[in-house]
Amino acid sequence: MPVKNSIGFFIAFLLMIALIMFSIFFFFLAVDAYSQGFKGTALYYSMAGLMGLILSTYTLTKMILRKPSISTILDYEVRTLLQCLKCGFSNTRSFINGDYVLGFGDECPRCSSRMVILAIYKTTSKKKER
Amino acid sequence: MNLDAVLQQILSSEWDSIGLIFQAIFIALFLFSIFYGQRFQIWMMLKNVEVGLNKIKRMRDNARQVILDSLKRFNNDPSLDSTIDRLLEYFWIPPTSIDPFGIVGKIDHILNVRERRFRWELKSIVPNIDESRLRNLENLIEIGISLDQIYRVMRHYYLLGKKTMSLFLIYQAEALMPTILQEAEALTDAIKSFTTGQPIGDGVGSLVAARFIYGAEKKIVSEDTVMAEVEFEGRKLIVIKALGPGGNVGKPGEAVEKILESRRVDVVIMVDAALKLEGEEVGEVAEGVGAAIGGIGVDKFKIEEEAKKFNVPLYAVVVKESMSDALSTMKWEIYVGAEKAINRIKRLIREKTNVGDTVVLVGVGNTIGIGQ
Incomplete structure (x- = not known):
């Protein structure tokens, strides 16, 4: 069975946070070295800081995006379009179990005959992560 | 020890020693990539x-x-x-x-x-x-x-x-x-x-067929498959679809086989959902020739065999959608596509048949949530 990413994920996460802090510290060193006239050293420190920052943010982003999300839950509304074939009155309402296309729906408010379901469709297909 | 003192201590070190440390790091990384690079990639x-x-x-x-x-x-x-x-x-x-x-x-x-x-x-x-x-x-x-x-x-x-x-x-x-x-x-x-029990995108073929036979008398032609005869501008239109509104695909191959074996048919038109390519719009309608039907191929084989046997032209009209659209509740765009497909079929009948001809229209797809 595949492993659950719990302890491994948090250790890697903490390591990356530590690397970010270390990189920031290197930037401080670089600024200080530059202000004291050590230009070469400042360049080395800034390079190290930049590399650390790129590596840690890249890895963190990948880790967070890769973290498995619980199965997609569909969050959309399903509408039923009804039309009265006698007087032409049409109406939409939320889907009710038992509705089917070309089946009979509610009573027409204008002429009291049974309306026909012309369409059952989803309005949005936004996927919500639980 | 305060930060200034630490900085002072680090900055007081020689230029060469810092360079040496960086070189050592790079050599270590290089050796790591040579010996463990592939393992790391596999991991x-x-x-x-x-x-x-x-x-x-x-x-x-x-x-x-x-x-x-x-x-x-x-x-x-x-x-x-x-x-x-x-x-x-x-x-x-x-x-x-x-x-x-x-x-x-x-x-x-x-x-x-x-x-x-x-x-x-x-x-x-x-x-x-x-x-x-x-x-x-x-x-x-x-x-x-x-x-x-x-x-x-x-x-x-x-x-x-x-x-x-x-x-x-x-x-x-x-x-x-x-x-x-x-x-x-x-x-x-x-x-x-x-x-x-909501209609799914794959049912667009069934929906188109159902729209042609709404109100007409239907009969079971093969297992889970219904047919109805209607008239369209002087032509006899025999429409086949799966029995709804339950989740059925029916046996359209068997139904076409039975009809073609029992009477003279001039044209067979099939309408189905087709997988769209990336970049194509949902609900786009296209037409061509051949048996528009998916699955393992049993129904496709039967229809092609019968069409060849009786020399009946096979026309196809498809409504494009993604796999996700085909399996989930029908989108409004697919209904718009169904309307376009109906118009295309009507045009096709007018263009390819004469008054008095018999046309078989097969609405292919899962008819869940679609009656007749």
């Missing part, structure tokens, strides 16, 4: 496969739970769990293709046996259920079987890759994972539609 790929596999597992478990809940509404037997697990592992063995002659008939036979057995199993679990709901439950279990199969196969390659540490095995599993995840997500989308 990263395995992690990616593992994440995808976890997603598929959750989808499969979710599908199993939905199936269980749906069946529990009709039967509260405590042994239902094990029965569902047994049903989810149901398989069929395709016939041998060493000698391909007559293979379609053998596939047809095996699939019929499977369908009958499966239906019998389901009826024994929920004996007092109406046919329409029974078909929906059948479809729901089919989704569960597909998700279970996907999960098992991917788990097999993941564990095999982990065991052998074979780069190419793991590479293949990782390369396939995005498309497999897409397929699994599409199947997950279908669960809601099949639980509630």
Whole structure:
């Protein structure tokens, strides 16, 4: 069975946070070295800081995006379009179990005959992560 | 020791010593990439496969739970769990293709046996259920079987890759994972539609056919398949579709076979949903020639055989949609596409047939949530 990413994920996460802090510290060193006239050293420190920052943010982003999300839950509304074939009155309402296309729906408010379901469709297909 | 002192101490070190440290780091990284680079790459790929596999597992478990809940509404037997697990592992063995002659008939036979057995199993679990709901439950279990199969196969390659540490095995599993995840997500989308009996995108062919025969007298032409005769601008239009509103695809091949064998037909028009390519719009309509029908190929074979036998031209009209659209509740764009398909079919009949001709129109697809 595949492993659950719990302890491994948090250790890697903490390591990356530590690397970010270390990189920031290197930037401080670089600024200080530059202000004291050590230009070469400042360049080395800034390079190290930049590399650390790129590596840690890249890895963190990948880790967070890769973290498995619980199965997609569909969050959309399903509408039923009804039309009265006698007087032409049409109406939409939320889907009710038992509705089917070309089946009979509610009573027409204008002429009291049974309306026909012309369409059952989803309005949005936004996927919500639980 | 304060920060200034630390900085002072570090900055007081020699230029050469800092350079040496960096060189040592780079050499270490270089050696690491030479000796452990591939292992690290394999480890990263395995992690990616593992994440995808976890997603598929959750989808499969979710599908199993939905199936269980749906069946529990009709039967509260405590042994239902094990029965569902047994049903989810149901398989069929395709016939041998060493000698391909007559293979379609053998596939047809095996699939019929499977369908009958499966239906019998389901009826024994929920004996007092109406046919329409029974078909929906059948479809729901089919989704569960597909998700279970996907999960098992991917788990097999993941564990095999982990065991052998074979780069190419793991590479293949990782390369396939995005498309497999897409397929699994599409199947997950279908669960809601099949639980509630809402029409799905794949049913657009059935919808078009149903629109032609609304109000006409229908009769069963083959198992789970209805036909009706209507008149369109002086032509006789024989429309075939699966029996709705339960989740059915019917047996359009058998129906066309029966009709073509029994009377003179001038044109066969098939309408179905087709998988769109990336960049194409949902609901786009295209037309061409040939048998527009998917599946294993039994119905396609039968229709093509009959069309060839009687020299009847086969025309196809398709409504384009993605796999996710095909399996989930119908989008409004697909209804718009169905309207366009109806107009195309009418134009096709006017252009390709004369007054007094007989046209067979086959609406292909799962007719869940679509009556007639």
